[in-house]
Amino acid sequence: MASIEEILADDAKLTEVTKAVFDQVDADQSGTIDKRELKNAMQQVAREANIEPPTDHAVDQALHALDADGSGTIDVNEFKVLIRQLLEALK
Structure with missing residues (x-):
């Protein structure tokens, strides 16, 4: 398993982690978190x-705070900001 530093240094790994967590939160699999x-x-x-x-x-x-485009929902790219912040806080 990759370390936090490795994930933060590799955008593809960060995207992979983000998508895995996003999919768990996106219960209706709509592609956004409401x-x-x-x-x-x-x-x-x-x-x-x-x-x-x-x-x-x-x-x-x-x-x-997470809804950068003002759509009322959070997409995977907006969620990635949160995951990056959480990982940075944990390192």
Whole structure:
């Protein structure tokens, strides 16, 4: 398995990781993540981390921050920004 540094240094690997996580969050396989899917993912992370679940306001803020084109949903390229940030925080 590639290290975080290897993934961050190789755009193809980062894209592969992003797509794998994106496909898990995109429950209806529509090719975009909507507010409901984002909320479900954020709630799952909160449960696993044993922290308070996100409020609707927090979900709205996350969606707005990731939705670069203002479509109201997150596509795989917008999601890649989040994955890069998460990996950078973990290294």
